[in-house]
Amino acid sequence: MEITIRIRRQAESGSPDYKSYGLDVDPGTTVLDALMRIKGEIDGTLAFRKNCRNAICGSCAMRINGRSALACANRIRDVADARGEILIQPMGNMPVIKDLVVDMTSFWKHLDQVDPYVSTAARRPPEKEFLQTPEQRAAVEQAGNCILCGACYSECNSREVNPNFVGPHALAKAQRVMADNRDDRTAQRHALYNQPEFAWGCTRCFYCNEVCPMGVQPLDQIQKIRHELLTDKAAQPNTAMRHRRVMVRQIKESGWLDEASFALQVVGRDFKGLWNLVPLGVRMAAKGKMPLRHRPIENCAQVRDLIEEIQKEDAQS
Known part of the structure; x- marks a missing residue:
């Protein structure tokens, strides 16, 4: 099979450039094997990371046709x-060191x-090990499958616009x-994760x-954290938590959002935030989106019954 691999080449301080390499390969060849052939047979200056070649170490993550994946x-x-x-490119949201090798300092920092x-600092260590039931182990298995390849971090829109978001x-x-x-350390973790740069980012x-x-489904894990924070009565309320609670409450009451009061209820007693809403309120009024009376839908x-049924299932899960 005749193929052409177009690779973005770049030195740390240079501008990116694209070079194309032609190969005759078996269709079952992996992208990583093709890159190794290019490096070994055509251009030894090509830089990329690799190690296990078996989707275990996560080293060879890169963008393949615009999406981060394991080569x-x-x-x-x-x-x-x-x-x-x-088309082969380096991962996003991280600076390029050379070619397909990126600087993952921020990834590890976050x-x-x-x-x-x-943490078991507050517990007395057992004589042998901490035992877990199969059910307790199953609760951590999906998130535990993460191999820290960086694919999710590379494609994260929140990370792109907010460098402080942990990813x-x-x-x-x-x-x-x-x-x-x-x-x-549940209480300490709730306090730490209940911030815009963490669960709410x-x-x-x-x-x-x-x-x-690896099927970790990072967004699903984030949603689990949010659910815990929302059900923790000791958690400090913030804008994100109020946003969710006000939305659910208004839809339960009338079937749709009361846009005239929604933002005010979310911002709460933050006077600076309320002042910043004035231009938005003027635009909403001009567009007729601030009716004097908010009527429930048919x-x-x-x-309301649907929302309450979902809430009941969440409480039981």
């Missing part, structure tokens, strides 16, 4: 277009910020320790779930 887990026949072309380690990888690891029955774009090669009771 060792993608075969040529699955990623080449009709013309036999493949991971460390969530304190992703089970989906870190929050998936945070959920892993929160769900671990051996950890004894995610915009739920779903890209992390789409690109995760069949509002059915909407």
